[in-house]
Amino acid sequence: MRYCALILLLTLSGCSTLPTPPKDQQQSLSAADTLLAQADTKAANGEIQQAIAVLERAVRLQPRNAQAWLRLAELYLSQGEYRKAEQFAGRAEQFAAGDRTLIRRSKIVIKQAHEGQRGRD
């Protein structure tokens, strides 16, 4: 069940990010994007804790990187850590700077986190 949620999330996150740039442009990936991509790979391999560490590194480089906060929220959601998922999604929303897709995704995580928490009570 947990894995299904994870796969779903990864697909979702795949949709809203830019397609992989062609080879010759890959070098111009920004530092934060490089880390986001790394985190995705780790998460896909089931290395969740490692993926979280990589995303925190991205947050350190760019504390206002809403994508990084959102991915953290999504990973926590996939782990059933609903309280954390909700809080990190809140930070993502805070830094979304009008990015509608991002705000929508943050709200989805918050809603799912609430549902998860309720399911537990």
Add this chain to the structure above:
Amino acid sequence: MPKKPPTRKKRKTTTKRRWLRWLLLVLASALISLSVYTLYLDQLIQKKFEGQRWSVPSRVYARPLELYPQRPLTVENLRSELDLAGYQPSANGLEPGSYRHNAGRFIISTRAFRHWDGEEPAHSIKVQIQSGKIQQLSDVDSGRALSLLRLKPVEIGTINPAHREDRILVRLAQLPAILPMALQAIEDRKFARHRGIDLQGIARASWVNLRAGRVVQGGSTLTQQLVKNFFLNSQRTFSRKFNEAIMALLLESRFDKQDILEAYLNEVYLGQDGNRAIHGFGLAARFYFNKPAQELTLAESALLVAIVRGPTYYDPRRHPQRAIERRNQVIEILHRDGIIDSTQTAAALASPLSVTPRPNRGESRYPAFMGLVKQQLAQHYRDQDLRSEGLRIFTTLDPVVQQITEQAMIKQLKQLKQRQPERATLEAAVVVSRLGSAEVSAMVGAAKPQYRGFNRALEMRRPVGSLLKPAIYLTALAQPQHYTLASLIEDEEINLPQADGSIWSPANYDHTSHGAIPLITALAQSYNQAAVKLGMELGLRSVVDTLQQLGINNQIPPYPSIMLGSLELSPLAVAQMYQTLADRGYYTPLRAVREVLNAQHQPLQRYALETEKRFSPAAVYLLNEALRRALRQGTGKRIGAQLPSTLSLAGKTGTTNQLRDSWFAGFGSEYLGVVWLGNDDNLVTGLTGASGALPIWAALMSQLEGNLEPLPAPPEIIYKVVDSESGLLADTGCESRFELPFIDGSQPQASAPCRNSREWGMLERLKGWFK
């Protein structure tokens, strides 16, 4: 019948036999005890040699410097980072651990390093810095652009075992081959062939010593020396020599030569740094040359081998002449034995000692920050384990930020002390953290930052004065239906009966009351009476609750005087409180440690980022707007107005009774800083928050903050122009008006009667004429 007494002869033989029996018995028991003893020694050796051989101190690292295109970084900051990390300037910058710099273009050959999340391989990189930013980052060999890499972090200290032995364990294979060869050539030529003791060597040494009448030569093998250091005390007694010999033989029979040699290389004592003993070639390379042992040159290896015989006598820093002479002897022996050729010999003999001028202090150059690290680790680790398990602790310290902080503080203290010599005892504490990740970047705990005693940033508790006021105003602003920045607050005489029957009547700093003023002005000007009035209106309990939500874990006594900052907090606690404001209502625990690896470089623990929404971001946005004006137009104006307008800064002064403590706490877009100045004995400093602490904070922030755009306002924020007298919407007739943010829906609905009031005022005057 009585037995016949034995004859004399018979008696003699019986005695002889009895003696013989006794002798045999004694011999047998001696043999048995010797075997038992040997078995015991054997056990001892095996236990120690196969188990964890040494208590290894934990090593503490700064944050690794992250390099990526567009990162703000100055040439000076990169250079100081490289110097701190022990990179050596060189002609081409291509040897590992070296760099070349020319007009913003760097070539750096990094060292491989195992970070928490994986290995960062060694590479040679090209970094181009222009106008305070990394413009280009590429790999020298492939020429490819790099998007991100980390340098090996600077080691900032160790947590030492109780016996103060420090070492960095090295594998034999990691060392330059010349080092073990030189060691054998000098200390034990027959090491490869003997079985633990070298009888010929002992005979030769005895002969030499006998002729000299004193001990001039040792006949001990490396194995014996190791046994001596490892298991025995240093007394020169026969029994010790006896034990040493047996144990050396046992050790050789149990373990192979390589193992013994490796143990020796890690065990040997090679110098002293204060009360820290330097053991092993791994640490000696760091201690004398500030580089890993892998990178030792021939001459450097020869010097370390030369020191083995007498680390104090041949101390290359204290007695360079002696050290170089002995080193050259070593080099010549290597040449004589055919280990190195004439060219190598000549080059090595000609090279200078090249030891670093000052030992890289083990305990730490950053005692205040290390105190915080230990405090955070104490929650999960026993002190004993920190001192012996060889943990690798990755912290958040930014050595460059720390340097800027120390310099800003030292400069201001010097000026203050020059102006008034009686301020000679003025003390200080500073905490700097990053927004978002809430990582502590720098910490200073004393006017002399390297002072190892009382850590004021962490252990001191002082009344915070007006630093507390934001908690009152945030309590109000969190109720937008009742309070806005434009709400009028009464700044007037206030008398509060105390529990003991007395009356508390707080006064303003300028000893005047200002009447009804907008909330934002009351906070920006830090009026005491308005703050207490508002606080009492809100209820002490809800103000205390806000303080706790902001992250103050201390017990807060419910006295009205806490609202004017009688509450005593450490600078770190103040930083935690303001961090929640800086992060717009999200409480994020301050952290000094990121990760811990065990001695085998395996991840042990990670301190994950935590965050929790404690206040509405919109309410905090309003409060921060007031703190921005407090800095630029209010109590911080004298300095605040001069700060570059491109920086989005906010903060609050704090001054305590009769000018005893001078505080400033505030933040920009990237960093938060808290500064305290005061006297340990609580004597008057004559400084306000604005005249003492603020200049340090301002110097710090103007160096740390890049020109990051201010974070946009939350979506529910709208701006309205308001009349500053009535707090109502202003029309063109209002003389004093300002634009204020409001949470949408909470803005005043009525317009100020500015035009009318002027006419009304005229009427009043006219009336006056007719009186």
